Structures are given as structure tokens and as C-alpha cells.
Amino acid sequence: AQSVTQLGSHVSVSEGALVLLRCNYSSSVPPYLFWYVQYPNQGLQLLLKYTSAATLVKGINGFEAEFKKSETSFHLTKPSAHMSDAAEYFCAAMNYGGSQGNLIFGKGTKLSVKP
Amino acid sequence: SAVISQKPSRDICQRGTSLTIQCQVDSQVTMMFWYRQQPGQSLTLIATANQGSEATYESGFVIDKFPISRPNLTFSTLTVSNMSPEDSSIYLCSVSRGYGNEQFFGPGTRLTVL
Numbered sequence: 001a002q003s004v005t006q007l008g009s010h011v012s013v014s015e016g017a018l019v020l021l022r023c024n025y026s027s028s029v030p031p032y033l034f035w036y037v038q039y040p041n042q043g044l045q046l047l048l049k050y051t052s053a054a055t056l057v058k059g060i061n062g063f064e065a066e067f068k069k070s071e072t073s074f075h076l077t078k079p080s081a082h083m084s085d086a087a088e089y090f091c092a093a094m095n096y097g098g099s100q101g102n103l104i105f106g107k108g109t110k111l112s113v114k115p
Numbered sequence: 116s117a118v119i120s121q122k123p124s125r126d127i128c129q130r131g132t133s134l135t136i137q138c139q140v141d142s143q144v145t146m147m148f149w150y151r152q153q154p155g156q157s158l159t160l161i162a163t164a165n166q167g168s169e170a171t172y173e174s175g176f177v178i179d180k181f182p183i184s185r186p187n188l189t190f191s192t193l194t195v196s197n198m199s200p201e202d203s204s205i206y207l208c209s210v211s212r213g214y215g216n217e218q219f220f221g222p223g224t225r226l227t228v229l
Binding site for chain 1: 146148156157158159160163207209211213214215216217218219220221222223225
């Protein structure tokens with residue numbers, strides 16, 4: 001069965017520092033991959049998606065992610081953290097089994113940004 | 116993109132009662148899903164809402180507990196039946212225009228069961 005693993009339930013960075021949120025997937029077939037952000041008391045907003053085109057994907061708010069098949073990873077990065085980036089981030093893989101197209105989510109990583 | 120609304124946005128319910136959550140999309144979509152997000156947890160798929168046929172439930176979720184309707188391509192409801200405190204969660208509706216396309220999420224319904 002497919003699964004998504006996010007290393008680190010909580011990441012803390014200083015404002016202006018690099019943000020790195022880790023995501024690994026387990027699948028014999030590289031799936032479609034997504035990063036979502038959830039601000040407190042809000043729904044999920046799509047940051048970016050990988051759908052087997054370019055391996056480096058640029059998203060909104062200065063975030064990007066690189067798909068590495070050899071490492072089965074899809075880590076999210078941002079060169080310089082901003083206070084407004086504090087939120088919870090979810091990595092998700094699209095389920096190719098059963099043809100339903102639903103998403104399998106990682107447990108999430110809460111990002112804190114210190115002034 | 117798609118604009119999704121959910122009603123109610125939050126509710127506090129008594130044990131043993133039922134609550135129906137509505138999900139409305141501003142345009143026709145192929146796929147609609149219902150997820151549950153328990154406090155401090157990630158999202159878990161409850162079921163796929165199929166237009167004109169019975170929903171497809173994930174392991175651990177049953178129709179008697181979570182009946183779902185999808186009468187057309189822009190609307191779906193999820194009912195949480197015979198509620199217990201363990202059902203206290205955020206329930207999210209999401210939509211997609213097809214396999215491989217991104218999913219858009221509604222704002223969620225925050226349910227508290229006393």
C-alpha cells in the first residue's frame with residue numbers, strides 16, 4: 001500500500017532562514033505528489049504539485065519542491081522564511097490504486113518561524 | 116480552481132444525535148471526497164462520493180455511520196450518525212476534475228460531540 005512519511009512533526013526556523021520540510025513516499029510507481037498548507041482554523045491550500053513533468057516544481061509563496069525518484073523524496077524548500085509561513089504543511093500522494101484518485105496524506109509538519 | 120463551501124462551519128452536538136454536512140461547489144466536478152481530520156492529526160479519507168450511485172468507503176468507515184449523498188456534480192452531503200465524542204473532528208470536503216488533477220478543499224466543518 002502507498003504511504004507518505006513526513007520527517008519531523010515540528011520544525012522551527014528563524015525568519016530569513018532556509019525552510020526544509022521532508023517528505024518521502026513509498027510506491028513502486030512514482031505517484032502524483034502534492035504539498036498543501038493549512039493555516040490555523042482554515043482549510044487546505046495547494047502549494048504545489050508534481051505530475052511527472054519537471055522534477056523541480058515551483059509553487060506559491062516562494063516554495064518549491066524537488067522530486068527525486070532515486071530517493072523516493074519530495075522535499076519542500078523555501079530560501080528565506082517569513083513569519084507568515086508559520087502553518088502546518090502536508091505532503092500527499094495521489095492514490096493510483098482503485099482508480100479513485102484520492103490523496104494519501106503524511107502526518108503533517110508544523111512550521112514555526114521565530115523573529 | 117474551484118470554490119467550495121461547507122455548511123455548517125462548526126457545530127456542537129449531543130451524543131446519539133446525527134449531523135448532516137453540506138458541500139457545494141461553484142462548478143461541476145468529476146470527483147468529490149470526504150475526509151476527516153481528528154484533533155492534531157492528518158487527514159483520513161472517509162469515502163468517495165459518487166454521483167448517482169453509492170459512495171465508496173475506505174476501510175474502517177461504513178455507510179450506516181457515514182451515509183453520503185451526491186445527487187449531482189456540484190453537491191454532496193455527509194451525515195455523521197449516532198455521534199459519540201470520538202467523532203469530534205474536522206470534516207473536509209474536497210473536489211477534483213479527474214485523476215492526476217489537484218484536489219481543492221473546502222473550509223471544513225468543525226464538529227464537537229459532547
